Amino acid sequence: MVGLLVLASLAMITVYFRESPNGGLHDVQSAASSVLRPFEIAANRVAQPFQDAYNWTADIFHAKSENERLQREVKDMRQDAIRVSEAVDERNALRGLLKVKRSPAYEDFANTAVTAEVLSNPVSQFDQTMVIAAGRNDGIRVYDAVITDRGLVGQVSKVLRDTALVTLLTDKESAVTAKDNRTGAIGIVQHSQGPEDLLFLDHVGKDRRVDRGDLVVTAGKQSGKRLSSFYPRGIPIGQVTRVGQTDVDPFQDVQVVPFVDFTSLDYVLVLASHEPRPKMP
């Protein structure tokens, strides 16, 4: 009996495989399928609500897992975007410093200037210093000027083997010989001692002309003159925003807003040099 059934199955398979789609066995299958069709349709209709419920539940689970996957993707992509943004900022900063380094104004430092990453920014209003990732091994010395592509940042005040401490212009001890780039009026740029990053061009006589909007730059080495300096000449410092006078003060009151944002420094250029230092008075 079983052998007959197996033989019948094999015979059906053989005939079905060998005959054309219009063959007898195909016709039988087609007719039988037509007989079964109403039952299949009925079963489908009966089962449809249950299938819908099942699919709805499955979709919810699928949507939940899909949501989790997408959230992970968004998180990864957000981190990637941050990394890309940081890389772009870093590239722009380095490109700006490279441009400065190659500019004619700093041609004396073209081979010796050192680009350094800022390791730590000022920690408080009273400690306006920062640490940079370059030191004695890179040729940096105390009193080297530190700049960005926007202007003067400060001066190296301490040098270790691979790091250095930079005192910012906004430090109360900082003083830079500077001049009005348009009129040539010379003074000393110092911090205003207030909570803001405001500077003052001090020691400018009342007979010298300084106007609002004028550019203030470093005066450079004034050898033999009243105000000597370690800073090279012509480094932008800021812009005059207010000029005033009082009867009791022999000097003008010149307020300068620095070009550099001292709170967000990532890379700086140290104008290192092998030249001998000017003698301070």
Added chain:
Amino acid sequence: MTLSIAKAGALFFVVSILQVTIVASIGILGGSPDLVLVTLVAVALTQGSIFGAVSGFWAGLLIDIARLGTLGFTSLLLTLAGFWIGRYGETTGRDRAHAPVISVAVVTVLYALGSLVMHFLLREPAPAKVALVDELPATIALNLLLTFPVFALVKVLFKPAQRPPEVEFVG
């Protein structure tokens, strides 16, 4: 006997329709339950090898017709499955509590292997990894879940086949 055949015919007709229209579309963890196979195991285990083989042939024929597959393909596999499980029931398995579970698990694996071999012989596409690795574990689990309710239903529908009287030695 005639009543049992009629019941089996009707049962596999309903089960085959359900399998083709509803059960086959339930996909869980890559597999889907095989209601026909589990029902066949239950019927063959309780009714014997011949009954199992005929039921398998009938169920396979219905599925081949409904799915418009190669006629005889599923019939051959289910005939052999029904006969083998029937023989197992007639010899050792019928009264053992674990027989339904063991039978369903083993037949599910053998059916998958047999189906692969048949597809291979007929030169039809049959990725073995999908059938044996991706689908088979979940299919076994789902078939085992169906085992007890289906066996309960089959026991209600069919009376166990009468055993030949055992010889008792006395004296």
